[in-house]
Amino acid sequence: MNENPADLAPELCVLIAAVLGLVNGLFLPRTQQWRVAVICAAGLVAGLAAAGVAATRADLMAFDAFMIDPITHVTRIAVLGSTLLAVVLAARPVHGHPRESEHYVLILLSALGTIALGATSDLLVLVAAYLLASIPAYALAGFGKDAPGTEAALKYYLMGALLGVLMLGGVTLLFGVGRGTGYPVLRAGFADAPSAAVAVGVVALLAGLLFKAGAVPGHFWVPDVTQGAPPAIAAYVTTVPKIGAFAALYRFGAETLPDGWPVVVAVVAAATMTLGNLAAFGQDNVRRLLAYSTVSQAGYLLVPVAMAGRTDLAEPAVLYYVAAYAVTNLGAFAVVLATGRDDLAGYTGLLRGSPLVGLSLVVCLLGFIGTPPTAVFVGKVLMFGAALDGDYAWLAVVAAVNTVASVFYYLRWIVPLFGRQPSCDTIHPSRSAAAVAVAAAVVSVALGIGSGIALAAS
Known part of the structure; x- marks a missing residue:
């Protein structure tokens, strides 16, 4: 494979935009900080264009540790597109904030680390990407500086630091027994290594990646950050880092791990989807409901990850599902941001007061369930196929039971939308957030309807 720095054009666009945004933020007056958002958005659009062009080329390797293949292509496009929507969602809430420019720069740096997380095939780069994706997110979670936000950021940081240390310990152990850090070298080295040492190293490494994915046992931060952080940041941290985490989990499993991997991840998947659904049943706060929804979705996404190397359906399942989840989750959070309501009762009559916003929420919530013709429906079909084929x-069966059970708490949110009480008559939705919600709903349906073309092209 050829090595060419130009193959990293999408990442360079994001990095250049982040640097330019930071430099401009040093000199712009507070009332003009919005220009940094324009710079960052332009960098993301340029990165999306470069990622689209790169997706049409043959597989490559950049610097022996950065794979440019279908996993990377989907990671790039999903992360850049989701980050662009997150920047749009954040623009109005942070306008005029003393640290407005830093807000956008932190988002871009975290997104850059997330892309590297999904593209790397080397443990050392994996650790560096984990840190780059995590540290800016810790600062973003506490950006509001209010009591809930500060507490949420502290929990987020402490859990990330703890599981990150475990991850570093796992990397050290795997390096010792595998005699290298590159995935191909590790796969060969594990054949002669003590199985107990490999198992301990893998479990420790999984601790960090499962934290980023919001899966059991690293899920405890999700509800607190989702409720305590600013809504736009809650949308970001429950969406974008997961993309890189699941891509990294799949790549590590498919390219490195020996037999025994599917059992461990399958058990974690079953526990994650079950716990997320059970915890979501009694939630009246929509942000906490969405938080536990993201946990349950992480469980579904772990199913094709567990099937890595066992069936050809695993890769398209995890890639399509993660893209579908990203657009659906951002759409739901955009509605929360547009309405400014956190309680279920506050959404009564939303379809009458704001039909487009209400319909977008219905599409996204039905999408989470896996209702056709949404994108998550296709992802779940592929997920079930991968589990059966593997x-x-x-x-x-566990995933099917959990899917049926999830209908209850999503309907608890959908039913009030059709109510007659004029609770939402006084709501004047934010135009930017409403536009993101509508766009996400349209993309979700388009991905579902056009799934045949997209999967055939891949």
């Missing part, structure tokens, strides 16, 4: 029928 001889894990029990996991497919």
Whole structure:
């Protein structure tokens, strides 16, 4: 494979935009800080264009540790597109903030680390990407500086630091027994290594990646950050880092791990989706409901990850599902940001007061369930197919039961939208957030309808 720095054009666009945004923010007056948002958005659009061009080329390797293949292409496009929507969502809430420019720069740097997380095939780069994706997110979670935001950011940081240390310990152990850090070298080295040492190293490494994915047992930060952080940041941290985490988990499993990997991840997947659904049942706060929804979705996404190397359906399942989840989750959070309501009762009559926003929320919530023709429906079909084709029928049954159970708490949010009480008559939705919600709903349906073309092209 050829090595060419130009193959990193999408990442360079994001990095240049972040640097330019930071430099401009030093000199712009507070009333003009919005220009940094324009710079960052332009960098993301340029990165999306470069990622689209790169997706049409043959697979490459950049600097022996950065793979440019279908996993990287989907990670790039999903991360850059989701980050662009997150920047749009954040523009109005942070306008005029003393640290407005830093807000956008932190988002871009975290997104850059997330892309590297999903593209790397080397443990050392994986650790560096984990830190780059995490540290800016810790600062963003506490950006509001109010009591809930500060507490949420502290929990987020402490859990990330703890599991990050475990991850570093796992990397050290795997380096010792595998005699290298590159995935191909590790796969060969694990064949002669003590199985107990490999197992301990893998579990420790998974601790960090499962934290980024918001899966059990690293999920405890999700509800607190989702409720305590600013809504736009809650949308970002529950969406974008997961993209890189699941891409990294799949790549590590497919390219490195020996037998025994599917059992561990399958058990974690079943526990994650079940716990997320059970915890979501009694939530009246929509942000906490969405938080536990993201946990349950992480469980579904772990199913094709567990099937890495066992079936050809695993890769398209995890890639399509993660893209579908990203657009659906951002759409739901955009509605929360547009309405400014956190309680379920506050959404009564939303379809009458704001039909487009209400309809967008219905599409996104039905999408989470897996209702056709939304994108998540296609992702779930592929997920069930991967589990069955990989001889894990029990996991497919667990996922099916959880999917049916999730209908209850999503309907608790959908039913009030059709109510007659004029609770939402006084709501004047933010235009930018409403536009993001509508766009996300349209993209979700388009991805579902056009899934045949997209999967055939891949």
